[in-house]
Structure formats: C-alpha cells, structure tokens
Amino acid sequence: MGVSSYLEIYLTQFGWTMYNGLWDVLIDTGLAYLPFIGMFLRNIVEPITSQEAKDASSVSLRRIEIDATTMFAVLVIAVQPYMTVSYNNLSYTRACDPSGNAVAGGNTGKTYDTTFTAAALGGNNALVPIWWYAVLAVTGGINDAAILGIPCTANIRLMSFSIDNARVKDPQLRRQVQMFYKDCYRHAMAMFLDHNQPYPNILPKEDLNWLGSQFFLNGTYQTARASATVPGFTYDPNRDLEYDPNVYIPVDGKPTCAQWWTGNGHANGIGLREALADQIDAGALTTFKQHVANTTGKPQDEVENIAIKTLISREETAFNGLRNLNSYNEASFANAASSAGATLGSFMEAISFYPALYAMKAAAPIIQAVVLMLIYALMPFYFWFSSYKPGKIIFMSIIVFSVKFWTVLWAIANWLDNNLIEAIKPSWYNLQLTNNLLVEMIIDFVIGGLFVVMPLFWSGLLTWAGFRVGASVNEVSKGLGDAPKSAGASGGNKVKDSISKGKK
Incomplete structure (x- = not known):
C-alpha cells in the first residue's frame, strides 16, 4: 500500500x-x-x-x-x-x-x-x-x-536553499579566508587601482569583485604570497627565500596567492577554492552545477564559482573586510546608494x-x-x-x-x-x-x-x-x-x- x-x-x-x-x-x-x-x-x-x-x-x-x-x-x-x-x-x-x-x-x-x-x-x-x-x-x-x-x-527551491544557507564551519578555514583577503585580494586590488592596469574585455566586469578573480589569478596572484605559513603547503626553497635551509626549514611554506587558491603545491592538492566548495553539501552542489550548466550553457566550474561566491557573501560578517568586495569600483555616491540598497535588501530578505x-x-x-x-x-x-x-x-x-x-x-x-x-x-x-x-x-x-x-x-x-x-x-x-x-x-x-x- x-x-x-x-x-x-x-x-x-x-x-x-x-x-x-x-x-x-x-x-x-x-x-x-x-x-x-x-x-x-x-x-x-x-x-x-x-x-x-x-x-x-x-x-x-x-x-x-x-x-x-x-x-x-x-x-x-x-x-x-x-x-x-x-x-x-x-x-x-x-x-x-x-x-x-x-x-x-x-x-x-x-x-x-x-x-x-x-x-x-x-x-x-x-x-x-x-x-x-x-x-x-x-x-x-x-x-x-x-x-x-x-x-x-x-x-530549484531546495537547490537555492541549500546553496544559500551553506556556511563555513571550519574556524581554520575562516582564518585562511581572512588571511587570503588581506595578503592577496586587497593587495591585488590596490595594485590594479594604483597602477591603472588594463582590464581585458573578455572578462566580465564582476570578475574583479570576488576572491577568485581570473584577472588576479593570471596576474598579481602569481607573485603575491601569503604573509605566514599555510598548513599543507610544502616548503619551497626557490620561493620561500626568507628561510635559510642551512639554519631552519619550516614545516609549511608560504604559497603564492595563485597556489593558495588552486591548491598547486598543497600536500593533498586542496586549495582555498576547493576547501570552500567542500563546505557546501556535496549532493546539493552537484545538482546545482548540473542543472545550471544544462540550462544556461555555463561550464560547471563557473557555476561552482557562483556557489562559492554565495558562500562568501553569506559569511561577510565573519570575514572582516569582505563585506565591501562588491564596491571597489564604485564612486562614493554609488557606494552610499549601494550600502542603502544592501541594507534594504537585507531587510527584505529577512522578511522574504x-x-x-x-x-x-x-x-x-x-x-x-x-x-x-x-x-x-x-x-x-x-x-x-x-x-x-x-x-x-x-x-x-x-x-x-x-x-x-x-x-x-x-x-x-x-x-x-x-x-x-x-x-x-x-x-x-x-x-x-x-x-x-x-x-x-x-x-x-x-x-x-x-x-x-x-x-x-x-x-x-x-x-x-x-x-x-x-x-x-x-x-x-x-x-x-x-x-x-x-x-x-x-x-x-x-x-x-x-x-x-x-x-x-
């Protein structure tokens, strides 16, 4: 029955x-x-x-x-x-x-x-x-x-709820995201604005507004490094020149921002991007990637980036400084308007x-x-x-x-x-x-x-x-x-x- x-x-x-x-x-x-x-x-x-x-x-x-x-x-x-x-x-x-x-x-x-x-x-x-x-x-x-x-x-309602309500539960990962923002993203954005670097037309404008920016990964992130050792990334004598191998060899190394994000050089091949993706329910993320990729034609990696962006945006209060990522390229008046809109949006979302x-x-x-x-x-x-x-x-x-x-x-x-x-x-x-x-x-x-x-x-x-x-x-x-x-x-x-x- x-x-x-x-x-x-x-x-x-x-x-x-x-x-x-x-x-x-x-x-x-x-x-x-x-x-x-x-x-x-x-x-x-x-x-x-x-x-x-x-x-x-x-x-x-x-x-x-x-x-x-x-x-x-x-x-x-x-x-x-x-x-x-x-x-x-x-x-x-x-x-x-x-x-x-x-x-x-x-x-x-x-x-x-x-x-x-x-x-x-x-x-x-x-x-x-x-x-x-x-x-x-x-x-x-x-x-x-x-x-x-x-x-x-x-x-879609279940997929949206699962992705929208994912949170970073690992305190060490939270600390790494804060460090990455300070050592990598903020530095790369300052270099972009101060040196008037040309921005390629093939990349969408919003690419600059998040930690995994392709423009930064192919540019400043290649040379910028972590200010402290990151667990899991092995010591590289050709990169970590501040250490004298004859005196002291650290357990962990200081990866470049590109390595830190992608996991290249990590003992298990897990970068910050993959670690953030792992905080989202695997079944919900797989379904989300497949459905959005099938309906929009976007690559699944790009859809996964959307999920990671959502995760970071929902953790802005926990990640000091990240709440202003979307307003770097805006004028002061636009910033005020954006802030007011975000406040109203948060209120509307609360009662949604x-x-x-x-x-x-x-x-x-x-x-x-x-x-x-x-x-x-x-x-x-x-x-x-x-x-x-x-x-x-x-x-x-x-x-x-x-x-x-x-x-x-x-x-x-x-x-x-x-x-x-x-x-x-x-x-x-x-x-x-x-x-x-x-x-x-x-x-x-x-x-x-x-x-x-x-x-x-x-x-x-x-x-x-x-x-x-x-x-x-x-x-x-x-x-x-x-x-x-x-x-x-x-x-x-x-x-x-x-x-x-x-x-x-």
Whole structure:
C-alpha cells in the first residue's frame, strides 16, 4: 500500500493502533452498544407518539429491522478492525526518482527507522476495518497515478536553499579566508587601482569583485604570497627565500596567492577554492552545477564559482573586510546608494518567503501525516457519536481522500514554483545578488498562497460534497423506515374512518 511520505508510513500504523485501542475501550466498557439502545428506544417511542399503538408496533418493528441492519453493516464494514496494516507493508515512492523504487517502512534510510520502532508504535502491526483499508489503497493509487502525470522538474527551491544557507564551519578555514583577503585580494586590488592596469574585455566586469578573480589569478596572484605559513603547503626553497635551509626549514611554506587558491603545491592538492566548495553539501552542489550548466550553457566550474561566491557573501560578517568586495569600483555616491540598497535588501530578505517556503515545503508532508494519524485515531468516536449511520462512511471517506490528495496539489504547486522561478527570474542562480526582490516576492506570495490556500479550498469543497452525499445516503436509509410508518398511519386512519361510519 502506498503512502505520501516517509513519516506517513509510521504514523499510519500508529493512528490505526490508537484506533484499535480506543475501539477496544468502547467495546469493553459497553459504550459501543449505546447507539443500539438509543435506536431501539427512538423507534419504539416515535411511532407510538405519532399514531395508534396497534399500527405503531408494526412500524417500530420495521424501523428497528432496517436501522439495526444498517448499523450492523456499518460496524462490520467500516468500524470493526479486521485487515492487518504494518509499516513493513507500507511503502513510499519518491516522485521523479530515477530508480523508481518504492521504499518500505523500516528500510527508508531515514532516522525514522530507528525512532519509530515496533515498540514505539505499540506493536508490529495494527488492524484496519475493511472499508478503510480499501479507501487507503485506492487513494494511494490515485495519488501515485496523478503525480506520475506531472512532468519532472529540478527542485530549484531546495537547490537555492541549500546553496544559500551553506556556511563555513571550519574556524581554520575562516582564518585562511581572512588571511587570503588581506595578503592577496586587497593587495591585488590596490595594485590594479594604483597602477591603472588594463582590464581585458573578455572578462566580465564582476570578475574583479570576488576572491577568485581570473584577472588576479593570471596576474598579481602569481607573485603575491601569503604573509605566514599555510598548513599543507610544502616548503619551497626557490620561493620561500626568507628561510635559510642551512639554519631552519619550516614545516609549511608560504604559497603564492595563485597556489593558495588552486591548491598547486598543497600536500593533498586542496586549495582555498576547493576547501570552500567542500563546505557546501556535496549532493546539493552537484545538482546545482548540473542543472545550471544544462540550462544556461555555463561550464560547471563557473557555476561552482557562483556557489562559492554565495558562500562568501553569506559569511561577510565573519570575514572582516569582505563585506565591501562588491564596491571597489564604485564612486562614493554609488557606494552610499549601494550600502542603502544592501541594507534594504537585507531587510527584505529577512522578511522574504524564500526560506519560509522551503520550510513550508519540508513541513507540508509532516503536517499531512499528523492530520491523517489524528483522523484514523479518533474515528471510533466519530462513528460512535453518529450512531453508526451509513452516510458518515461516505463523508469521512471523502475527508480522508481530500487530505491524502494534498500530495498531488503540492506536487502541482512545486512544479509551478520551479517553472515560475526559471521563467520570471532566469538568473535565479546568482544568489549572492540582491536584485529583483519584487519578482522574488511575487513568486513567493503566489506559491505560498498555493501551498496553504489550495489544500484548504480543496478539502473544504470536498467536505461540503461529502456532507451532501452523506446526507443523501442517510435520507435513503431514513426513507426505508418512513415507508412503513406512512403505510401504518394510513391504515390507522382508515380504521378510524370505518369505526366512525359504523357509529353513525
């Protein structure tokens, strides 16, 4: 049986385990039989109070037969647990997964496997009424078929969030970046400005605005060196001339800025650029490079540079001096305007839906699984208070279907989100830039509304439909009892008329 998320695998069993426990409580205390007592009393009292006792007895008997039959049918089909469900036979298939393999409970590879054990869930399996077992199977199949029809797109929101929220966790690497800025970048920029070095037209203007500038790597970085030894870079007597090998040979050397950045001369071949790239989640970075390279035609190394630029820009407060990298070639007035724009951009970014939408996407299947668990767990009281009316089965079935169908609605919203981002903001991958805030806000508000409003509207619409259908079923059941009632009342009236005529 298919479900919509990893968590739903386990919460489905737990919800039905709670259902079994609560239903057993109603059975053991005798409360489960109170609706039958109420039905007997109602069907005896109502006909007596509305017609002759002789006719009322036949009406009561007929109504009791019909109501008892329907109530027992509801009990057997939709209330009494019978079918076995276990997290071992529940599975989840990720949409657009190249393998297409369904992952069963206990083997998801998530921490859910060790948290939601059989002991934590109250047993190895739970029992489900026949009707609800069929409803879950049918709705799971409908969801899978509907999602299969939605074209697969790259999860831009997830890629953006992963790259945008990467941080430098290694304090030694932080120190190296600060040193590189002071010893290499600041020195190279000063040489460029003071000596009026010609800038090639083949390089974009923004190349100067970050530590790994190609212009500096092929120029000043070739001769400029680190002011202190850098761990991992071996001593080179032809380069590190400040040391007399006859007196002292240092453990590490002082690489040139180009070596320091690229890793040439490092014991493990790891330069500052690669060390920064390693701070980003490998899977997210690989997906980011492949997708952006395929859609824009940029080389993957250039796309990786964009990710590293984003990482550095998000760490500006930790890297002293780096916050002004983007304003070296600007006039003083432009600097002030840029600073004001950056402040406004930071404020707008703080209140932006961008991280909130990612969190909303991550929380959506959890919320759905919890809602379904509560529906399953509390269903015994629902049927008990409704006196096991058949129409309530249809009503609750539509509610369960509507909540499980949220998965399809979110898949549609996710597809629209990714395509809107690429259509309206094709340069979305330049995450270090704070332009097009209005466009970002528009997309965020639209998709945020879809993720919240669309499921609520859908569930509300189907709930109303379920209420109408359930009411119609109940009316049919009621009509079966009203027919003998009207016939009995008609017979009683004829008897009264005959007696009245005889007296006359």
